[in-house]
Amino acid sequence: MRSVIRGVGSALPKRVMTNDDMSKVVDTSHEWIVERTGIHARHIAGEGETTRTLAVAAAKDALAAAGMAADEIDLVIVATSTPDQTFPATATSVQADLGIHHGMAFDVQAVCSGFVYALTTADALLKAAQGKAALVIGSETFSRILDWTDRGTCVLFGDGAGAFVLTAEENPGDRGILACKLHSDGRYNDKLYVDGGPSTTKTVGHLRMEGKEVFKHAVVNIASVMQEVLNDAKLPASAIDWFVPHQANRRILEGTARKLGISEDKIVLTLDRHGNTSAASIPLAFDVAVKDGRIRKGDLVLMEAMGGGFTWGAVLARL
Ligand code: UT7
DSSP states (O other), X not given: OEEEEEEEEEEOOSEEEEHHHHTTTSSOOHHHHHHHHOOOEEEEOOTTOOHXXXXXXXXXXXXXXXXXXXXXXXXXXXXXXXXSSSSSOHHHHXXXXXXXXXXXXXXXXXXXXXXXXXHHHHHHHHHTTSOSEEEEEEEEEXXXXXXXXXXXXXXXXXXXXXXXXXXXXXXXXXXXXXXXXXXXXXXXXXXXXXXXXXXXXXXXXXXXXOHHHHHHHHHHHHHHHHHHHHHHHTOOGGGOSEEEEOOSOHHHHHHHHHHHTOOGGGBOOOHHHHOBOGGGHHHHHHHHHHHTTSSOTTOEEEEEEEETTTEEEEEEEEO
């Protein structure tokens, strides 16, 4: 039994904010942002656009791609650090908006690693016969928790959502999720965090990051977890057709690809137009590459992410 990716979808807020727009808000420049990160623009949620609405739009897009109806879904997982409310889980709101009245829905909070955490959780639940089909969504509105006076962080992030439809298949051949691996190390809690919360400040807080520290750990942790899933699946890095990384920084994702010997033309890069959309970045990038015809049925795809916690992980799947 394997979980097979049946459909992929995404959604973006209407408003695009370029680096030049950003330089009107904080003391920065297009040149600095491109050189240090690779980002050219990002989408920013406007009034009425929330993590929930973006998640629902991405889910509908993924269901259409899968050729499935919403009521065929038994499990809805939303990976997010920017929920519409502290509770209930955004996943239950998405479930309601899609008209699904059975099964289960919950959120996963692993910051930028949220999507690989959610995918691994959905895979485990499907394998445990807790349902036959799952919607796994990464949806974020980080623009709402940014400190718009801190040029070290506000230039990096964007809003958006992406979704996968997974189905449990008895004999999928070589298709499906082949290996998943998750890690966390809470000693690094204070390197990337939000300085507020319901139980402490009773506020939402703002994102804080020691960029250099995160960068240092990211390359090492990501390269090592990528190797772990390849070892689990007994496949060499040369077998990978597409590398769909979390889109945090061009230097990080190119550095990790180089460490594993994955050539640059296999990297799906959407950071330039989306910025870092946290838990949404992998399914968003995946969907771009499916829609433009790069990722096709039968392709072997390696996904990875690292984020606050620290949390990190990787998933290897054949479409
Ligand atoms: O998705 C979760 C995981 N997150 C990540 O993986 C992010 C990892 N970190 C990074 O991507 C990089 O550390 C950053 C892109 C955040 C920063 O790049 P950096 O090369 O580490 O720069 P820095 O923070 O050391 O700053 C270098 C200089 C500083 O000036 P001084 O002290 O050298 O005079 C900063 O004040 O650049 C300055 N600076 C800026 N200048 C123009 C910082 N932000 C900006 C800015 N525009 N937006």
